[in-house]
Amino acid sequence: MTMLDIQDLRATAGDAEILKGISLTINAGEVHAVMGPNGSGKSTLAQVLAGHPSYTVTGGSVTFMGNDLLDMEPEERARAGLFLAFQYPVEIPGVTNAYFLRAAYNEIRKARGEEEVDPMDFLDVLEAKLKIVEWGPEIMSRAVNAGFSGGEKKRNEILQLALLEPRLAVLDETDSGLDIDALRIVAGGVNKLRSTGRSFIVVTHYQRMLNYIVPDHVHVLAGGRIVKSGDKALAHELEARGYEWVEALHGVPA
């Protein structure tokens, strides 16, 4: 089954065209790594899929589980099962993680036609999810991402991923700023959430996370286009030869 079908997607930020015609098809259960140097457009792709208002889509189409994704508000995309793990998770001072997570959980449940859960029942739901990121309940009484370390913020993203059970998860440089232990926990969490019905787009600059989350397909972005696609071996080749290799290959100025 096709989860996501991107055809010739173009997008601008201000006057600058950042995505210059991206086409990519992702089937249910697949993990696609999107790699590329800084400025290649890989984070923009993640943000555009989630509907960030700073970007304007100027061409192409995106179909998500048969629906026109670009026609949906960001919250509608979330409710339809698209999840973005943010590169820079946002702090919400004064709002406890427990309150925020339950609000999000109930929004998603409502969208699926399920009953909302009260705070007590939610604690039971959380208990299992916290195990996925090897966390205790104390994180729930802290304000959302406020004063969290870089690693804690990323773990919180994966906790939300576990809780909201999306159909498609886009991980935007989830490995950046993580030490090796945090990377192991975060990647371990993602692996536990892999399933035949769920797809992933793993956006990353480095190959190291792909040692933990082994992709089915690897795409290299340069200058707003996918310039090369392959299997996991491509990631290793990139690690060895650097991005200049693909950029030179396709005449993209470094």
Added chain:
Amino acid sequence: MSSSVESLVNREYKYGFVTDIESDLAPKGLNEDIVRLISAKKGEPEWLLDWRLQAYRNWTRMAEPHNWPNISYEPVNYQDLRYYAAPKTTTPLGSLDDVDPKLLETYTKLGIPLSEQKLLAGVAVDAIFDSVSVGTTYKAKLAEQGIIFCSFGEAVREHPELVRQYLGSVVPAGDNFFAALNAAVFSDGSFVYIPKGVKCPMELSTYFRINQAETGQFERTLIVADEGAGVSYLEGCTAPKRDANQLHAAVVELVALDDASIKYSTVQNWYAGDADGKGGILNFVTKRGKCAGTRSKISWTQVETGSAITWKYPSVILQGDDSVGEFYSVAVVNNRQQADTGTKMIHVGRNTRSTIVSKGISAGRGQNSYRGLVKVLPRAANARNYTQCDSMLIGNRCGAHTFPYIDVQNASSSTEHEASTSKIGEDQIFYLKQRGLNTENAISMIVNGFCKEVFKELPMEFAVEAQKLLGVSLEGSVG
């Protein structure tokens, strides 16, 4: 950002209706005869009339404040206002047994049922309609413990010695322009006396309603907590939508004797004017408490979302040793609203402590100023103050301003001031939308988080009300 939000900005102010009721009106204008008329209408004793007249004479020598507050408004034409408006009813007001059904209906529409069958559980209410008190609930039950809770007019008649002892003892008749005006023409308000050692078993509440056009509302509240007494008091307010500004110049005086505590909470939702700044209430209010006794405590909590212009500084005079003053405030301005609000903590006694937590939220073209004074007098050894003053901006056409004054005359005291300014970011809203929340709920969550330290000071039912109110006030503020 989202069109659904823009459509919500035009949501009607839901308390903007007018009650069609015939009123007993004073002629327009202000002079000594009007002062005498008001006093006569209320059957007041000579000493109170003299006090009013003295206040009126003081007032004529004072000037409306325009220079120092960070607000701009057309000078009020005091001769074009009415100073007394009372609904004409066939039965005397004050008893709830046979109140005009139109008045009962008004309060029911406002969510404040006054009829005995539907009383708010655990909250006693004094309902003020224009210049008079419509009635007070649970009066008899409170009287069993010696608690006096009644309209100001009734207190003057029934408890003149208490009123005379404390009236003007915290806010003197000549304190400032609006307080002097209020002293001259105040029409009604609430009076509370909690006797020695009694903790008031329920929340006391006043609900203010301005109905009549071209009428000012000048109510006066006096709360006295005797030694070891405690009370929590709530105040709510609404007014119909009208094109012209309406003046509200109230005075609230609190007196806490030894070991007494008073908690005063306000959710202010006067009509704020339209999106272009037309109409709305001019809310020029003097609120002050005196911690007269040792170990006494006075706490102000306010959530201010309404009014075209707010000029208000609920303050505490910390006179008794070891007394405590607190001020927790959320002030929201949207559209063309202006607010100049804050507090004064005057440390007189030893070991006195004060806490100020101010949260200002500015949206639309609103201008929000925090103005605070922390004064430590020479005798106030070991006085301590902590001030936290946070501003949040929504959009880029609004303003947040802070004017903190600190005047310390005792070297053993300590004062702390923390301030921050933040902007609700598109990124914060997007993050929450990506988790399934719509824009309205996202803003509400962010703003409620910002105000959390203040909301937790409110009584439970009020906190829920305040959160809802904040959501409504800010709808459409992110464009």
